[in-house]
Amino acid sequence: MATTAAFSLDLVDRIGGSVDAVGAEERAARLATRSIKKDSKLWALDLAVRCCDLTTLEGQDSPGKIRQLASKAMRPSPTDPSVPHVAALCVYPRLVAPAAAALMDSGVVVASVATGFPSGQTPLDLRLLEIERAVADGADEIDTVISRGAFLAGNDQTVFDEIVASKRACGDAHLKVILETGELGSYDRIRKASLIAMAAGADFIKTSTGKIPIAATLPTCLVMAEAIRDFVDVTGTEVGLKVAGGIRNSKEAIRYLVVIHETLGDEWLTPDRFRFGASSLLNDLLMQIDKQRKGFYSDPDRYTLD
Amino acid sequence: MSRWEYAPAPESTDIASVADTYGLYIGGEFVEPASGDYFKTINPATEEVLSAIPIAGEVDIDRAVGAARKAAETWSALAPADRSKFMYRIARAMQERSRELAVLESMNGGKPIRESRDIDVPLAAAHFFYYAGWADKLEYAFAGRTTKPLGVCAQIIPWNFPLLMLA
Numbered sequence: 001m002a003t004t005a006a007f008s009l010d011l012v013d014r015i016g017g018s019v020d021a022v023g024a025e026e027r028a029a030r031l032a033t034r035s036i037k038k039d040s041k042l043w044a045l046d047l048a049v050r051c052c053d054l055t056t057l058e059g060q061d062s063p064g065k066i067r068q069l070a071s072k073a074m075r076p077s078p079t080d081p082s083v084p085h086v087a088a089l090c091v092y093p094r095l096v097a098p099a100a101a102a103l104m105d106s107g108v109v110v111a112s113v114a115t116g117f118p119s120g121q122t123p124l125d126l127r128l129l130e131i132e133r134a135v136a137d138g139a140d141e142i143d144t145v146i147s148r149g150a151f152l153a154g155n156d157q158t159v160f161d162e163i164v165a166s167k168r169a170c171g172d173a174h175l176k177v178i179l180e181t182g183e184l185g186s187y188d189r190i191r192k193a194s195l196i197a198m199a200a201g202a203d204f205i206k207t208s209t210g211k212i213p214i215a216a217t218l219p220t221c222l223v224m225a226e227a228i229r230d231f232v233d234v235t236g237t238e239v240g241l242k243v244a245g246g247i248r249n250s251k252e253a254i255r256y257l258v259v260i261h262e263t264l265g266d267e268w269l270t271p272d273r274f275r276f277g278a279s280s281l282l283n284d285l286l287m288q289i290d291k292q293r294k295g296f297y298s299d300p301d302r303y304t305l306d
Numbered sequence: 307m308s309r310w311e312y313a314p315a316p317e318s319t320d321i322a323s324v325a326d327t328y329g330l331y332i333g334g335e336f337v338e339p340a341s342g343d344y345f346k347t348i349n350p351a352t353e354e355v356l357s358a359i360p361i362a363g364e365v366d367i368d369r370a371v372g373a374a375r376k377a378a379e380t381w382s383a384l385a386p387a388d389r390s391k392f393m394y395r396i397a398r399a400m401q402e403r404s405r406e407l408a409v410l411e412s413m414n415g416g417k418p419i420r421e422s423r424d425i426d427v428p429l430a431a432a433h434f435f436y437y438a439g440w441a442d443k444l445e446y447a448f449a450g451r452t453t454k455p456l457g458v459c460a461q462i463i464p465w466n467f468p469l470l471m472l473a
Contacts, residue, residue, distance in 0.1 A: 034312050035312060035313040036311075036312060037312065037313040038313075039309060039311075040309055040310060040311045040312070040313075043309040043310070044310070068426075259309055266310065269310065
């Protein structure tokens with residue numbers, strides 16, 4: 001396989017570093033106590049909406065459901081035009097075409113999972129074909145998974161080469177690389193996998209598929225954000241971070257934003273650099289925005305189910 | 307561009323009041339030092355003068371130790387359960403006014419409120435609770451031995467954990 005990677009795998013060892021697990025958890029726990037109120041909270045909630053990848057990855061998804069979600073993505077709060085649109089609608093490859101047709105040039109982009117999501121256990125040529133088809137159907141962003149089996153067996157070069165090939169298959173589409181941190185077993189491995197993905201050309205690194213019980217956690221987000229910071233220090237190439245899985249309410253979302261702000265700074269508080277992958281988070285954000293403006297909570301039945 | 311601001315900590319310096327000057331606490335009352343010398347204590351965060359603190363000399367220390375020795379006679383004559391009641395009362399008073407004490411510790415020592423609020427003050431109260439619990443158990447704690455008080459002791463308290471060192 002010819003690699004046209006921007007960096008070589010040696011970069012991973014050159015940046016190196018290891019994670020103090022207890023320290024990372026304590027720091028994340030301490031950052032979780034920072035409080036954001038009033039105007040800043042409203043701004044943070046608005047930012048969280050703008051950073052949302054509204055996601056539906058179910059076997060029962062249909063073009064109809066995608067159209068419905070697309071209208072929600074473009075106008076999350078039908079009665080309140082001041083609420084911004086989300087960043088992307090994230091779907092399975094078969095549903096990219098209806099999603100692209102529904103979203104048109106609304107500013108909400110189409111993201112598609114690919115490469116045998118969520119396990120990644122299909123042959124490489126099929127995985128790459130999946131990416132090419134999704135891009136051809138109109139996907140602007142591709143969420144791929146790494147081969148955890150190869151990574152855990154120590155075949156870093158395989159993982160690296162596959163990401164390089166995926167990046168090439170993406171063409172102009174943005175590549176997000178899912179590490180599935182819940183399967184990696186340690187913060188050190190999460191850091192290493194992050195560095196491999198970035199060296200191989202990932203535009204974003206992403207925590208989880210959301211398909212296994214252990215998904216995004218604050219310490220994981222911190223460890224990955226620190227890996228990005230170190231990567232940027234050495235290469236000058238800026239990489240985004242997407243946290244996904246299990247983030248259901250605004251309070252948690254704001255904690256992630258605090259970790260990003262304190263680790264990577266203000267420049268990362270934008271949809272170009274940071275995303276939430278979530279399905280039920282958006283409704284809670286809408287509720288909290290309403291509460292923040294009106295001073296009282298609305299009935300949850302006033303928000304759409306999907 | 308960004309309107310990212312953290313809310314201020316709920317602890318404010320308004321809740322603590324500090325007198326302009328303090329005396330040496332000897333024999334149950336605040337007295338002036340024999341030398342008449344004071345030094346100023348400042349808030350390291352603002353460099354604002356908080357209060358004037360007396361400088362104790364040999365004469366003052368002799369007086370303090372004398373007063374404490376006298377008090378120790380009455381104190382050790384108390385029933386163990388009564389001694390523990392006093393100490394429990396100190397511990398509870400410390401907890402009740404913990405926010406105020408934490409703010410004072412931070413104003414005086416310059417440490418982050420997180421440290422004084424979450425560590426120093428609760429730990430100081432915990433020490434009093436711990437020893438209050440021991441007061442009526444000393445008799446059984448060391449088999450075949452009788453415990454007796456060591457007597458008055460003098461301590462030089464460092465600047466970084468004043469309340470905790472006292473405990």
